[in-house]
Amino acid sequence: MYLRHLQVGSFRSWDRVDLALSPGPTVFVGRNGEGKTNLVEAVGYLATMSSHRVSGDAPLVGHGASQAVVRAALRRGDRELLVEIEINPGKANRVRVNRAALPRPREVLGLVRTVLFAPEDLSLVRGDPTERRRFLDELLVTRTPRLAGVRSDYERVLKQRNALLKTARLARGKAMETLDVWDGHLTDLGGQLLHARLRLVADLAPHVAGAYARVAGEGAAVAGLGYSSTVPPAGDGAALRAGDELPSVADLTEAMRARVAERRGDELDRGMTLVGPHRDDMVIHLGPAPAKGFASHGESWSLALALKLATFALLRRDGEDPILILDDVFATLDAERRAALSEVARSAEQTLITAAVVDDVPEELRGTRVEVGSGMALVVKDAVPVGEGGMP
Known part of the structure; x- marks a missing residue:
């Protein structure tokens, strides 16, 4: 292209x-x-x-x-x-x-x-989870365009559910029934998005490890990727690999449904959705430790570059140079x-x-x-x- x-x-x-x-x-x-x-x-x-x-x-x-x-x-x-x-x-x-x-x-x-590398990409390593979620979701949609609809629908449902949570604590009957309906939409879409992110992280991880080894040189620690989720089966931040067996969409949807029910009281108290991919994070590892908070400035730059080189390699493997x-x-x-x-x-x-x-x-x-x-x-x-x- x-x-x-x-x-x-x-x-x-x-x-x-x-x-x-x-x-x-x-x-x-x-x-x-x-x-x-x-x-x-x-x-x-x-x-x-x-x-x-x-x-x-x-x-x-x-x-x-x-x-x-x-x-x-x-x-x-x-x-x-x-x-x-x-x-x-x-x-x-x-x-x-x-x-x-x-x-x-x-x-x-x-x-x-496209794959864009800019000074702002240092935030992928040192910034908050929002930057890493955005990185994952943009790459997801590039590889699988239909997921743009899943992501958009999830964001719409999340917005509607949050609005309902802000008022449901003082309401009765109908409001709680309506919340149950939104729970179903949220978990159905969330399960799909979670599975796609997990697969992407597993696919990307070996490319990140290889790119970091080339960039950082001999003797550098091994770089890896993991996924940390509010839905336990989706990951606790441990490193993922391309051959790892991942939970199915159905399993993730059911686990998210159970977790949402478990946190219902907390969500009503705070007036916001506390469970789902919008609260998750991609964890970048450097050796056994998470890179955020441990990596030096030079290591952080190398990791940011490795993420973008890995993205290029993954898209090229799909059959077309970005x-x-x-x-x-x-x-x-x-x-x-x-x-x-x-x-x-x-x-x-x-x-x-x-x-x-x-x-x-x-x-x-x-x-x-x-x-x-x-x-x-x-x-x-x-x-x-x-x-x-x-x-x-």
């Missing part, structure tokens, strides 16, 4: 950009604040319908505009896709694929596959980490790199260069003129 053409309108600092791109590495070069990251952020948005920098859509829309547009022509094997997203903060986004509107915007998820996006990371990495990342970047079908100066980027990755500054982004090396092979 590679991005052949990118257009953005009223996205962040860009009124309009129209860029022809090509396979292989492309380096976006410019001073800080000129908008390099905004361009690769737009590419990432096509894949996840979210930003790696902010939690909401409002900051993505340029000053004075009511909406932003990201449009891309992509090659997937022998197919060409034209994907367009209108970002409408406070309202539903609109998505078109090959000019046809999608009934639900989330149906675009899985069509564009677009690799490296946002301002080479200047912060030492020689061993740079070499490990460069090796993967060279092998990817397409790699998009941002850097303040081109010398920060390994020489073997300085293919096409896009100079960014003064409100313009200009292909200056190995260029494909914008007028040729543009948007269909």
Whole structure:
């Protein structure tokens, strides 16, 4: 998969950009604040319908505009896709694929596959569980797009159930019967999401161990992944492996149902749902200890990089290279980490790199260069003129 053409309108600092791109590495070069990251952020948005920098859509829309547009022509094997997203903060986004509107915007998820590594990814190791849950769920949906509906429905049910819990303690009869109905929806969807996360962690774990060994070098501790859940059969944080036997969806659903019933009194007292995948965490191990709280700064960087290299390897194993996006990371990495990342970047079908100066980027990755500054982004090396092979 590679991005052949990118257009953005009223996205962040860009009124309009129209860029022809090509396979292989492309380096976006410019001073800080000129908008390099905004361009690769737009590419990432096509894949996840979210930003790696902010939690909401409002900051993505340029000053004075009511909406932003990201449009891309992509090659997937022998197919060409034209994907367009209108970002409408406070309202539903609109998505078109090959000019046809999608009934639900989330149906675009899985069509564009990216792996993005940025300084913010240190929070995957050192941050709170929200970051790791988001990482897992975005990767789940990339690999299995139907899970976007499961995740969305679970979040909707959770919101409705929390609202009911806030009032049910003082209510009688009907309210408690209604809560029983929501319990059923919550546990059915939660069991599916739990099983998918457990399988993903088990699939990802050997790739993380291998990537960390390459990045950290000889003598480094072994990296691993586990899953910690409010539903006991789903995991206590111990390391998982690809061949581990996992609980079935039915077993997880039943266990979650029993746990929800057990915590009913606590949930009524606190007015919130205390059991389910929204309370869980992916545990990153370094040797026998959890990395959070024990890993050094250098080890944390190596683990964050290993997670992204493992993600790339897992998606490649599924049969298609994702677009690799490296946002301002080479200047912060030492020689061993740079070499490990460069090796993967060279092998990817397409790699998009941002850097303040081109010398920060390994020489073997300085293919096409896009100079960014003064409100313009200009292909200056190995260029494909914008007028040729543009948007269909």
